[in-house]
Amino acid sequence: MYAKYLKRPLDFFCALLAILCLSPLLILLTVVGAFKMRGNPFFTQPRPGKDEKIFKLIKFRTMTNEKDVNGNLLSDDVRLTKYGKFLRSTSLDELPELFNILKGDMAVIGPRPQLVRDMVFMTPEQRKRHSVRQGLSGLAQISGRNAVTWETKIGYDLEYIKKITFLGDVKIILTTLGKVFKRDGITEEGCDTATDLGDYLLACGKITREQYDLDQAEAKKLIAEAV
Known part of the structure; x- marks a missing residue:
């Protein structure tokens, strides 16, 4: 009854209430972000949602768009600013996702929306995590967030x-609120951002380079078709 009929209306109400209550903070972070990032303070990225329908997730930007002489983006650790680290450590960068919840792309609680290039490397069983709306937080996030292995993280999603x-x-x-206040389990140890599933599987020798390239090509195709 709850999952089928009540969860979505409650998500809408909670997201709307949170946006209204946090509107001064959202406005402040938008203004400060525009100054710190020297432009658009928001970051959007295609993510697979319910039934693997791709939507645009919105967050506050934490990295600059600095590029090298060849026009390629610099590494994450170079582009991640002190302000961006603060946003991530406090999870304030996630606040704009309240609008994704309001729209119906996401839920308050559910499996976290991963990258399209992560989804294509999941097994058919693991991809069942997309049978529900993806969440602002979930069971995996309170059980280690990015500090657990991919297999464990997806296992928590399937359990949920x-x-x-x-x-x-x-x-x-x-x-989740308790972990946010304690800034617990934000990133992998020694990493500025979580490792992509494909990179993890390749590094562990669980897939071949050929399979890696094929799945990466599939991810790019899915994103192109969704645009």
Whole structure:
């Protein structure tokens, strides 16, 4: 009953209430972000949502668009600013996703929306995580966030979708708030950003370079078709 009929209306109400209450902070971060990033303070990226329908996730920008002499973006650790690190460590960069929830692309609680280039490397069983709306936070986020392996993270997602309850979602929300305040499990140890699933599988020798290239090409095709 909750998952099928009540979760979406509650998500809409909670997102709308949060936007109204946090509007001064959202405006402040938009203005400061425009100054710090020297331009558009928002970052949008295609992500696979419910039933693998691709939508544009919106966040506050944490990295600059600095490029090398050949026009290629510099590495993440170079482009990630001190302000961006602050946004990530406090999870404030995630606040614009409230508008994704309002629109219906996301839920308050659910599996986190991964990159399209992560989805294509998942097994058919793992891709079942996209049978529900992706969430602002989820079971994997309160169980280690980016500090756990990909297999463990997706395992938590699959565990969540098997039994979605109101009390379960409330518990995840409260635990998430506690972890955000403690800045717990934000990134992998020694990494500025989480490793892509394909890169992880290739480095572990779980896929071949040929399979890696084929799946990367599939991801680019899916994104092009969604634009």
